[in-house]
Amino acid sequence: MKALVLAGGTGSRLRPFTFTSAKQLLPIANKPVLFYGLEAIAEAGIQETAIVVGRHGAEIREAVADGSAFGLRVTYLHQERPLGLAHAVLIAREFLGDDDFLLYLGDNYLQEGLTGFVERAVAHPDAARLLLTPVADPTSFGVAELDGRGRVLRLEEKPDRPRSDLALIGVYVFSAAVHEAVRAITPSARGELEITDAVQWMIGRGMRVGAETTSRPWRDTGSVDDLLEVNRQVLDGMEGGIDGKVDPASTLIGRVRVAEGAVVRGSRVVGPVVIGAGTVVSNSRIGPYTSIAEDCRVEDSAIEYSVLLRGAAVEGASRIEASLIGRGAVVSPAPRLHGAHRLVIGDHSRVQLTP
Template sequence: MKALVLAGGTGSRLRPFTDTGAKQLLPIANKPVLFYGLEAIAAAGIREAGIVVGRRGGEVRGAVGDGSAFGLRVHYLHQERPLGLAHAVLIARDFLGDDDFLLYLGDNYLQDGLTGFAERAAAHPGAARLLLTPVADPTAFGVAELDGSGDVVRLEEKPERPRSDLALIGVYAFGREVHEAVRAISPSVRGELEITDAVQWMLDRGLRVRAETTTRPWRDTGSVDDLLEVNRQVLDGIEGRVDGKVDPDSTVLGRVRLAEGAVVRGSRIVGPAVIGAGTVISNSSIGPYTAIAEDCRIEDSAIAHSVLLRGADVEGASRIESSLIGRGAVVAPAPRLPQAHRLVIGDHSKVQLTS
């Protein structure tokens, strides 16, 4: 079995961060979200992966390389612009051949990984297998309707009147039948080749589509709130390790991972939290569920439940919470403007000034 990983999306909901970097490389607990997926693919026993990249493909190549760091052989497939998941399968035809493959969205995070799903797909090969989860608002997702045996009978993309609450969460297993399906379908009203249409094409021709349902944590990290929530979930599972320098006037409580080269002076760090190499924290309070990347400077500030990207500089911030601060961004006190009063006072008036 091979893997096809989609990493070409533009990440419009994460602007302005994605105006200057690939959304799949935004960090979760100081590690790009794409890396979690690649590690899960390797842990599932898959050894060959194709990564579909777009205009920021150079950044993805630079971060992932040949895949050997993950135990994978990685091939890069260029997509001119995001034209749908089925289009990604279409352009990957030569790489995939007739092999069964796992299709995975590169900005997804699944806490339980992919091993069980991949093993069951390999043990019981078929036209398609989908991973589903119940959601509160199915109108925002591709939605599956199942029969009594748990097989898929119908798929709809973002339906106005959903037939179920079971949403597709970006993990699929396909056999070679999908290649005919993606060639047969037409673009949707969005101008994309929808994978839901390809699967429905197979259903309409009597092919069996299996489904699995999970209630374990899953997130599409396509928004700031989702990214912060995944950061919280990952930090909940870290182990503390202090390799950096902590002076005697500082306190480190709970599970804190302080990288070698990081420095903490006169500060209080409460885990779970991760702090990258080269970061200096002075006279500050870092609360739980905070990930601070490499080469940041935090001074006279309090930060909690936040993610700071490489090179961020925060000074004099009395309280920052639930925030995402970009690469090289600067947060500093506003300059104090000289205070003055301009008065036009009539005869015999009395004015009292507070300062």
């Protein structure tokens, strides 16, 4: 089995970060979200992997290289514009050949990994196999309707009246039969070749499409809120460890990871927290569920439930929470403006002035 990982797309919900960087490289607990998926693919026993990239392709190539660090052999395929998941399958035809393959969205985080799903797909081969999860608002997803045996009867993309609460989460296994399907469909109203249309085409021709559901944590890290929530989930399972320098005036509580080369001075850090190499935290309070990347500087500030990207600086901030602070960004107090009061006050008056 091969893997096809989608790492293009515009990342519009994560602007302005995605103007300058690929959303798949935004860090979760100081590791790019794409890396979690690549590690899961390798753990599932897959080696041959293609990554579909767009305008940030050079950055992804630099980060992943030939894939050997993950135990993979990586090929890169360029998609000029994000024209849909089925279009990505189309341009990967030569790479995929007639092999079964895993299709995986590179900005996904799936806590349980991929091994079980892939093993069951191999043991019970279908034309396609989909991973689903129950969601509170199915109208924002592709939705699957199943029969009593777990076979997919129908797929709908963001339906007004969903037939179930089972959402597609961007993890699929396909046989070579999908190649005929993606050639047969036409673009949707939004101008994309939808993978849901391709799967529905297969169902309509009597091909078996299986599904399984998971209730384990899953997130599409396509928004700031989702990215912060995934960061929380990953930090919850993290072990602490102090490889950097922590002075005696500092207090570390709970699971705190201080990377080699990081420095904590005169600060209180309540885990789970990860502090990257080269970062200096001084006279500050760092609260739970915060990831501070490499080469950051935090002074005289309080931060909680936030992610700081490489080279960010925060100083004199009385309280920051639920925030994503970009690479090289600087947060500092605004200068105090000189103020004056001009008064014309009558006899025997009393006036109170605010500072």
